[in-house]
Amino acid sequence: MKKHIVVIAGDGIGQEVTAVGKQVLDAVAQKYGHEFTYDTALIGHAAIEATGNPLPEETITKSKASDAILFGAVGHPKYDNDPSAKVRPEQGLLGIRKALGLYANLRPIKLFDELLGASSIRPEILKGADILFFRELTGDVYFGEKGRSDDRDTAYDTMIYSRYEVERIARKAFEAAMTRRRRLCSVDKANVLESSRLWREVVQAMAPEYPDVVVEHQFIDAAAMLLIKDPRRFDVVLTGNLFGDILTDEASQIAGSMGMLASASIGDTTGLYEPIHGSAHDITGKGVANPLASILSAALMLDISFGMKAEAEEVVSAVDAALKAGYRTRDIADADTPDDMILGTEAMGSQILTQLASVAENQVV
């Protein structure tokens, strides 16, 4: 199969982990006889430096013309510490999500058994946790009207959702629940927020269309608590943009690390695949970033955008095999991990390629 992929590595460790994600795609293509061609595009701080714009028009054009996008991260400390900056790297990411209509952000929380010890949550609570988040991605307080009063002493952001926006993401979540354990938890703040009351109303109205799905509603504060107290009670979680952003960083502790969580942003056009983590200034340039989130994002691309299920499963199996063999990056190592099994970004990438080669030999005839 021929596919054209745009690689938008962005900033910080985005560059480091995306290089490894791409190597994995190359290895899959070679093994299965696919032809993947690549282009690169700028975003975030890198794009501001080069063009003054966090999302150059060319990046949108290239992205729209591609079959899928492998994305890294955006962000730079210069802007994090300057609240008055008018142009910011993050505008690039929000802009591309909006420009491509990527309203559904799928964030699977998969705990590899080997990483039970890497989490600070007790293993007996965690074992078998498997959650799929549907985070709405192009609405909410992120995109509602925002501003300052004339004297600049008052600021506002508007949390806003339309029935249509809630319905289309909820439908995706219900459909996914039908293929999984048939439980859907919708998370909102309907005891306080009007936009959440609409959210709940829409989900309640759709529930009878899916009689086999057990639907529950939780408030965001309680959901944040339950996620850590009893992660296995969740199957599909449906929520808005801001709540989903926060809950999934929290959920990374179920999987062991931010460096383990992949995501797929999908909608009406080209899908974008990215780790949920950011540019991680604290470890940028040290060669220690965990590339597994990028690799697992590449696996989601193979599955969702290209329909290459076997290839995607093989990538996940290769990750599993590397972890079973005892290899760790620093973020997922525990006190028992021998020093020589703690790998840097590139070395972990090489391990996955090695595992992929052997897994593939067993499976491909």
Ligand SMILES: NC(=O)c1ccc[n+]([C@@H]2O[C@H](COP(=O)([O-])OP(=O)(O)OC[C@H]3O[C@@H](n4cnc5c(N)ncnc54)[C@H](O)[C@@H]3O)[C@@H](O)[C@H]2O)c1
């Ligand atoms: N999708 C994105 O592009 C995205 C997401 C979140 C944050 N950001 C941006 O990234 C910058 C840094 O934000 P932050 O520090 O709040 O969040 P972050 O996700 O970059 O990092 C949070 C913590 O997790 C660790 N971490 C993250 N990814 C890791 C990996 N692959 N391997 C090992 N450790 C990893 C970091 O070292 C850090 O301690 C900010 O400018 C922020 O706006 C971008």
Ligand SMILES: CC(C)[C@H](C(=O)O)[C@@H](O)C(=O)O
């Ligand atoms: C960088 C930021 C705009 C982004 C978000 O809030 O969506 C990030 O935190 C994410 O989770 O992808």
Ligand SMILES: [Mg+2]
């Ligand atoms: Mg986030």
